[in-house]
Amino acid sequence: MHILVLGAGYTGVSTAQQLARRTGATVTVVNNRDRFVERMRNHQLASGRRPRHLPLRDLFRRTGVRLVVDEVTGLDLAARQVELARGAEPIHYDLLVYALGSHADLSGVPGAAAHAHAVATAEQAERLRERMRTAGTVAVVGAGPTGLETATELAETHPDRTVRLLTGGALGDWLSERGRDHVRRALDRLGIQVWEHATVTAVDAGGVRLDGGDHVAADAVAWTAGFAVPDLARRAGLAVDRRGRMLVDGTLRSRSHPEVYGIGDAAAGHTQDGQVLRMGCGPGGLAAACAVHAITARRAGRTPVPLRVKGDALCVSLGRSDGVLQFTDLDGRPRERLLTGRPVAMIKKGVLRATGWHNLRHPTLALAAARQG
The missing domain is CATH 3.50.50.60 (FAD/NAD(P)-binding domain)
Incomplete structure (x- = not known):
């Protein structure tokens, strides 16, 4: 069996690592660059701080994951293959994980x-x-x-x-x-x-x-x-919402094509209560963990457990020594529970260290933390 993962952001990397480890399948990742980008640190990069150098080949070393550095230009769902900008031949898959994320939307305002x-x-x-x-x-x-x-x-x-x-x-x-x-x-x-x-x-x-x-x-x-998602899913004929996010069930499987899973910002994941998850690293990580459990469960002949999430939180830095940690309902409504100040700055530093270093090398712990299945 060949599992193809499109995108090597936070969710794509951890999902590929875990599927290679837990399924025994051949796993290939297609990404448009050869290094991992810590997107949650980009505001620091803009201010002059230097990013860590994280080659994807180092992250996938000894995992069995194959990396293809190329741009995805199209999906042929009937033939189950992905077309690439520079690849001489399309890549065939048995199961596809769509994790292409989102990008800044600069198209709506002139200039x-x-x-x-x-x-x-x-x-x-x-x-x-x-x-x-x-x-x-x-x-x-x-x-x-x-x-x-x-x-x-x-x-x-x-x-x-x-x-x-x-x-x-x-x-x-x-x-x-x-x-x-x-x-x-x-x-x-x-x-x-x-x-x-x-x-x-x-x-x-x-x-x-x-x-x-x-x-x-x-x-x-x-x-x-504002952020938008690639139009690749829409152009290919996958079921999408009005924003172009792939429509998936509670196990992150496409509602129109069961051999495709969607995780991260590019998919409209939802909980057992029907609440659609917001775009973001936290919800994306939970959705990725749920998809891994669902894929491994189905391959073993078990019924997968749908995504279970009861609340959300936004951890926002306000400079290097201040921040706000706002707990919210899944629909985004803020709860009264709130943390502020230097402790939040320390929490955010720990989150960045975990998601940009530790979890990429030890994804099993992130998977267990999701408490799925």
Whole structure:
């Protein structure tokens, strides 16, 4: 049996390692680069910190996983094969794991693709880092977790620069009242200027324009205002939702093609109660663990256990010594339970160390932590 995994992000790497170890199948990973990118550290990369060098071949050494570095251009579901940009021949599979993740959406606002810098990939974060060498003012568009982390990291690293944070709604409207108050104090401490209820309608070389006609000047624009998924699943004929995320059942198996599983941001995983998981590393890790258990259970003739998740949490750094850990319901509603300050910064540091180093080398522990099956 040949299992093909598309994508080598957090979920793709751990899933491939575990399937090779637990199924005895031949496992191949296709990824568009030969190194692992710690996406959760890209805001640090944009501020000037150097990333760890994590070659994928080192992560897959002695696991039996085969790595193909290439770009996926198409899926032939009927023939069960994947077409590659540089590959001479398509790769055939018996079972496919679709883990292509998400990317920054710069398509919806005129000028964003030409003038804004996203932080979704290492290359984008590096371009923002280079721009910050000469930029006196930077506007960060979007005040979700990525926006807050980017704005605070840049402000702390470059205290002599002006950082402006723009959000289409109220600042921290996804946090509890205590969480919002803490974020506002952190931004004030770092001197970050905040524009609330500011919808960006255009980006140009000198900043951003708002829906009311005002222009916010900036030498650089960091874009964190939305993410999209590849259209590969839709083009191939897999069942997808309106955002293009693959529709899967409670065991992460495609609703339209049972030989395909979808994990991470590119799939609309859901719990036994029907609540769709948000995009993010935490939910993606749980979904990946559930998919591994489901695949191994079915191969052994057992009935797999659907994904079980009761709550969620957002751990957001606010510079290197501050943060907010907001516990939420699965629908995103904030709970009163909240942690703030230096302890959260230490927790976030531990999370980054675990997901970007320890769990990649010891995925069995992450699998056990998911408590699936």
